[in-house]
Amino acid sequence: MRKTTQPSRRGRTKTGRRHPLATVALIAIGLMMTGGAYAAINAGTATADTDINTQVNIDEGAKLFQANCATCHGMEADGTVDAPSLVGVGAASVDFQVGTGRMPMQMQGPQAQQKPVQFTDLQVKQLAVYVGSLAPGPGIPDAQYLTGDGDLANGGELFRINCAMCHNVAAAGGALTQGKFAPPLAGVSAVHKYEAMVTGPQNMPVFNDLVITPTEKSDIISYLQHLEAAPSAGGFGLGSIGPVSEGLFLWIFGLGSIVALTIWITARSN
Structure with missing residues (x-):
């Protein structure tokens, strides 16, 4: 009688069994797809920033302007009785x-109050290029003047x-007249500091390139960034509002201690 041999249990391959590295491969594929999608989104954003002065962005800016700004500034941005x-x-x-966040204004007053920004970064740029396309005017500054690598000593003097x-x-x-004020500059981005100098918002004078050159503006921005990052050399700053707070501190705590x-x-002598 012929003996039939059965294949050993160890030698058989189980169908449908998952390979030990399958989970690792799936995770790797998922990470690669996520990274690719993120890179594509970032590339689109970078392209939008680089090519912001396109007709598409100008047209989008015009739509945003008509929906959010034209009520006060007019459909053609030529001003009304309520806004220039x-x-x-x-x-x-x-x-x-x-x-x-100063515009759109929250309410009429001595000057526009800063508040949370109402638009995305791209929408802000689209509004800016639309208004910039209406007539020549100061443009968004070049990145080379916003690096913070300027001359600190010259920036401080200026x-x-x-x-x-x-x-x-x-x-x-600091406070100005008739309810107006000069805002603190801590936390203000470099690009907004530069734009404030060339446009003169609120009560600020315009410092065009003939008055303060772009390089000198970069020096001022660098000095302000250094001033914000460096600790107070005299210890506790007391709000950095000058002799008023310092005198009040001395009067209350110094004289109070005496x-x-x-x-x-x-009481001890008695």
């Missing part, structure tokens, strides 16, 4: 006002000569 004309203010002015009388020597801001000590000594 924007023809010739340039893309930099719109990028500053809208990019810092700031003290041209800006400190309103913004405070420590850039902490009075308390005097009372304690008198």
